[in-house]
Amino acid sequence: MRSRAAALLREPLVHFLLAGLMVFALLSGRPADPGERRITVDEAVVGRLADRWAQTYHRPPTPEEIDGLIGDYVKSEVYYREALRLGLDRDDEVVMRRMRSKMIATSTSAAEATSPSDAELQALLDRDPLRYALDPHYTLTQIYLGTDDAEARAGAAGLVVRLRQGAAPDGLGRPAPVPTRFSAAPASELASIFGDEFAAALRIAPIGSWTGPIGSGLGLHLVKIDNRTVPAAPRVAEVRQRLENDWRSAAIRHAEDASYRQLLKGYDVVIEQPQ
Amino acid sequence: MRTIQLAAVLMLGSAVLVSGCDRIKQASGGSSATVAETEFPERVLWGDTHLHTSNSVDAFGFGVRLGPEEALRFARGEEVTSSTNLKAKLARPLDFLVITDHSEGLGATKALYDAPRILIRDPQLLRWHDMMHEGPAGSLRATAELLDARANGTMPLGLQNDTGADKRTKSIWLDHLGIVERYNEPGKFTALMGFEYTLMDGGNNLHRNVIFRDGKDLVSTVLPASAAGLVAPDKLWDYMDAYEKSTGGKVLAIPHNSNLSNGLMFMLTDPSGGPMSADYARRRAAHEPVVEVTQIKGDSEAHPFLSPNDEFAGFAVAGWELNNLLSTQPKTSTMFAGEYAREALKRGLAIEQRTGVNPYKFGMIGSTDSHTALSTGDENNFFGKHSGNEPSATRAMSEQNLGTRKGRFGWHYLAGGYAGVWAKANTRAAIFDALMRKEVYATTGPRMTVRVFAGWDFKADDLEGNWVRAGYTRGVPMGGSLAPAKGGKPDLIISALKDPIGANLDRVQVIKGWIDKAGLTHEKVFDVVWSDMDKRRAAGGKVPAVGDTVDLTTATYTNSIGAASLTTVWTDPAFDPAVRSFYYLRVIEIPTPSWPAYDAVRYKLKLTPDVRVKQQERAYTSPIWYTPV
Numbered sequence: 068m069r070s071r072a073a074a075l076l077r078e079p080l081v082h083f084l085l086a087g088l089m090v091f092a093l094l095s096g097r098p099a100d101p102g103e104r105r106i107t108v109d110e111a112v113v114g115r116l117a118d119r120w121a122q123t124y125h126r127p128p129t130p131e132e133i134d135g136l137i138g139d140y141v142k143s144e145v146y147y148r149e150a151l152r153l154g155l156d157r158d159d160e161v162v163m164r165r166m167r168s169k170m171i172a173t174s175t176s177a178a179e180a181t182s183p184s185d186a187e188l189q190a191l192l193d194r195d196p197l198r199y200a201l202d203p204h205y206t207l208t209q210i211y212l213g214t215d216d217a218e219a220r221a222g223a224a225g226l227v228v229r230l231r232q233g234a235a236p237d238g239l240g241r242p243a244p245v246p247t248r249f250s251a252a253p254a255s256e257l258a259s260i261f262g263d264e265f266a267a268a269l270r271i272a273p274i275g276s277w278t279g280p281i282g283s284g285l286g287l288h289l290v291k292i293d294n295r296t297v298p299a300a301p302r303v304a305e306v307r308q309r310l311e312n313d314w315r316s317a318a319i320r321h322a323e324d325a326s327y328r329q330l331l332k333g334y335d336v337v338i339e340q341p342q
Numbered sequence: 343m344r345t346i347q348l349a350a351v352l353m354l355g356s357a358v359l360v361s362g363c364d365r366i367k368q369a370s371g372g373s374s375a376t377v378a379e380t381e382f383p384e385r386v387l388w389g390d391t392h393l394h395t396s397n398s399v400d401a402f403g404f405g406v407r408l409g410p411e412e413a414l415r416f417a418r419g420e421e422v423t424s425s426t427n428l429k430a431k432l433a434r435p436l437d438f439l440v441i442t443d444h445s446e447g448l449g450a451t452k453a454l455y456d457a458p459r460i461l462i463r464d465p466q467l468l469r470w471h472d473m474m475h476e477g478p479a480g481s482l483r484a485t486a487e488l489l490d491a492r493a494n495g496t497m498p499l500g501l502q503n504d505t506g507a508d509k510r511t512k513s514i515w516l517d518h519l520g521i522v523e524r525y526n527e528p529g530k531f532t533a534l535m536g537f538e539y540t541l542m543d544g545g546n547n548l549h550r551n552v553i554f555r556d557g558k559d560l561v562s563t564v565l566p567a568s569a570a571g572l573v574a575p576d577k578l579w580d581y582m583d584a585y586e587k588s589t590g591g592k593v594l595a596i597p598h599n600s601n602l603s604n605g606l607m608f609m610l611t612d613p614s615g616g617p618m619s620a621d622y623a624r625r626r627a628a629h630e631p632v633v634e635v636t637q638i639k640g641d642s643e644a645h646p647f648l649s650p651n652d653e654f655a656g657f658a659v660a661g662w663e664l665n666n667l668l669s670t671q672p673k674t675s676t677m678f679a680g681e682y683a684r685e686a687l688k689r690g691l692a693i694e695q696r697t698g699v700n701p702y703k704f705g706m707i708g709s710t711d712s713h714t715a716l717s718t719g720d721e722n723n724f725f726g727k728h729s730g731n732e733p734s735a736t737r738a739m740s741e742q743n744l745g746t747r748k749g750r751f752g753w754h755y756l757a758g759g760y761a762g763v764w765a766k767a768n769t770r771a772a773i774f775d776a777l778m779r780k781e782v783y784a785t786t787g788p789r790m791t792v793r794v795f796a797g798w799d800f801k802a803d804d805l806e807g808n809w810v811r812a813g814y815t816r817g818v819p820m821g822g823s824l825a826p827a828k829g830g831k832p833d834l835i836i837s838a839l840k841d842p843i844g845a846n847l848d849r850v851q852v853i854k855g856w857i858d859k860a861g862l863t864h865e866k867v868f869d870v871v872w873s874d875m876d877k878r879r880a881a882g883g884k885v886p887a888v889g890d891t892v893d894l895t896t897a898t899y900t901n902s903i904g905a906a907s908l909t910t911v912w913t914d915p916a917f918d919p920a921v922r923s924f925y926y927l928r929v930i931e932i933p934t935p936s937w938p939a940y941d942a943v944r945y946k947l948k949l950t951p952d953v954r955v956k957q958q959e960r961a962y963t964s965p966i967w968y969t970p971v
Contacts, residue, residue, distance in 0.1 A: 119512075213906060214905065214906045237806075237808070238806035238807060241907060242805040242909045243791075243837060243839050243907050243909065244793035244810075244837040244838065245385070245791055245839060255435075256385065258434075259385075259388075259435075260385060260791070260842065261842055262842035284840075284841070285840060285842055285907065309527075312524055312525065315524075316411065
């Protein structure tokens with residue numbers, strides 16, 4: 068097989084095919100009528116060539132460079148049309164793949180461009196409300212007591228009493244490079260700083276009074292929650308971006324499937340394989 | 343013979359065969375909600391500024407089939423299926439991500455893979471094509487050779503000057519930007535636009551990641567710049583200037599893997615070997631405010647050859663200190679000085695002393711450089727450098743030669759790192775601005791929180807009040823420049839906190855570098871605060887080791903040693919107001935198991951004795967500089 072391929076590679080026709088392949092790669096995307104013998108390079112084409120140049124080099128092409136671009140464009144057109152005339156596009160794996168991906172792009176472009184209606188997004192939201200659930204938000208003050216050990220626990224009880232009696236929290240506990248005060252902070256942010264365990268404890272902690280010690284991935288804390296907002300099930304408007312992303316990726320998949328199914332109906336597919 | 347007609351079977355194929363990038367096209371822009379910036383940065387944001395997907399030539403060749411959309415979903419915490427069909431999910435989401443696919447030949451490997459064999463004329467391309475179709479191992483070898491060829495300038499014409507390349511690049515680039523835009527959610531998850539500029543001199547790594555501050559409206563007016571045929575970064579800076587001028591936007595570049603540049607990343611001269619001019623130094627500093635000093639392909643903070651008195655220098659340099667990136671040239675010890683960040687910071691002082699401008703006044707971050715579309719920096723959840731070493735029983739001990747040469751093994755890869763960013767909001771603008779002012783730090787993977795401020799009048803009792811506000815109002819944060827004052831010595835407020843789901847801290851060190859009047863540079867490592875200070879007394883200038891709780895039979899450790907938080911106010915005891923100097927922090931964890939140790943337990947492996955099975959992970963802050971009047 069290999070020696071035959073090697074021999075083929077020496078054939079002038081194969082070289083010609085190769086050139087055709089490169090031309091095809093260049094031109095994929097530009098439909099042209101192979102029967103047409105006129106090549107018109109109009110202002111729109113020249114404008115496009117110049118724009119593409121400018122985008123790459125950050126300056127407009129010189130007249131000589133424009134001439135070069137036009138010459139190259141004409142050459143590509145000639146090769147492309149001749150290649151189609153010779154049927155070089157048939158039985159070509161690359162052409163097949165390009166065509167396939169163009170068909171897919173065609174079948175899915177509508178889904179990409181479509182904006183889902185609110186009703187569609189609502190349906191998506193209703194199917195998996197937990198996925199889109201909004202974080203509770205907290206306004207709170209926390210005092211970091213350091214590692215969870217007997218000493219820290221012993222100190223905590225006394226501190227809570229003093230704080231409940233109105234002592235100022237400033238300067239109490241250990242200094243740490245995290246905020247003492249959080250204003251309407253989402254639970255996910257608190258979980259990122261202190262760990263999930265801390266965020267979970269806040270869900271059931273009392274509001275309006277100092278409490279603790281509460282454990283975290285960092286050690287122990289005293290906490291006073293001023294406000295906890297647990298959002299109701301989200302409305303579409305609140306999670307629109309995520310819904311649209313999810314909707315679109317599902318819609319694209321679905322559109323492709325549906326279009327393929329439809330096309331497939333037009334074919335009798337006969338698969339013969341040895342028993 | 344049997345004849346079947348089964349629509350279900352036919353349908354099945356399509357979902358499997360269609361690659362991700364065919365399916366995903368651009369759509370409407372991201373959220374337009376405005377997010378308010380706080381007065382000072384309040385919390386650190388975690389991200390990866392360096393990730394490759396199937397759009398990178400080498401990543402595709404290495405086997406990744408996940409594209410940008412999967413990468414973004416994974417980074418924000420969703421579960422995805424990896425290229426080797428494993429379920430992958432981060433223990434915690436990231437706050438931001440920059441996908442930086444190689445700009446050179448976006449999609450070119452895929453084109454070669456797709457080409458019909460009979461039509462490939464070039465014997466080299468044909469060989470690679472065949473290797474790629476042999477299976478994953480062949481694909482790896484082909485990609486490695488392809489990288490070699492690019493570095494050596496021996497790339498066959500068919501891939502070098504492909505007439506279709508421009509068009510392909512543009513189409514992939516625009517699709518990519520569209521996806522990034524859709525997943526950018528200000529205030530919650532930031533997706534920035536960027537690419538990797540794969541600059542190489544031979545096999546010497548001079549790569550930069552280029553990151554934009556702007557959205558698709560501006561970034562889509564340019565194509566990613568290609569470094570093909572170039573050996574110096576100034577053309578990249580021209581490109582960046584042109585972008586800023588034509589769009590009014592902003593862009594920066596982040597060099598990485600100086601450890602594989604064979605001395606070229608931080609040269610004392612300009613790239614041609616002549617003396618570095620003030621103008622060149624100024625351009626470098628302005629375009630490249632930050633360096634990525636730790637990532638999967640090794641750590642570039644400090645090397646024992648350059649810092650013989652620093653017992654923590656040389657974090658996981660094994661394998662990487664032998665050769666340049668592509669192992670085309672062995673490394674000699676004279677090259678280290680141009681490769682490691684600490685030495686570069688010192689060289690910067692020397693060049694500034696001569697020219698008046700410091701080219702290497704850079705901040706430090708870590709990032710992964712994963713080629714799997716999966717930003718994994720955790721030892722117990724590491725998806726490898728590329729899809730050829732996603733979790734498997736053989737990956738730790740198999741050769742990773744990038745070509746045919748010897749010396750590198752799977753275990754040499756690091757699970758890390760990440761970038762910690764003190765931004766005023768989780769938005770593109772705020773993250774970009776924090777990078778520009780270098781208020782950022784590097785970690786080898788764990789997410790420890792670290793703050794440092796330098797001023798002239800900080801005292802221990804500042805820690806009893808709002809010391810963060812004091813830090814910003816009476817001093818400067820990491821990345822800043824401390825203006826000279828009349829008398830006094832620099833005081834540093836230092837505070838570090840363990841990763842909430844990670845290991846305790848061993849110690850915090852201040853690394854000081856300076857240049858004396860004779861023009862000689864120096865460095866000194868100070869242990870400034872550590873766990874159990876009353877028991878672990880410093881002797882002979884050294885703090886005793888923290889201990890070791892790692893159990894290799896289970897790949898576990900306990901936080902029974904070390905400290906959850908370490909805070910102090912430190913004053914430089916040997917400050918000389920007449921000399922240029924810098925200070926940065928190194929925060930060191932207690933020993934923990936490495937990813938090969940987790941693999942050994944998971945797959946019941948016997949590792950050879952040279953394998954790194956535990957380590958003390960760490961963070962490096964950006965420096966604070968002092969320049970005399």
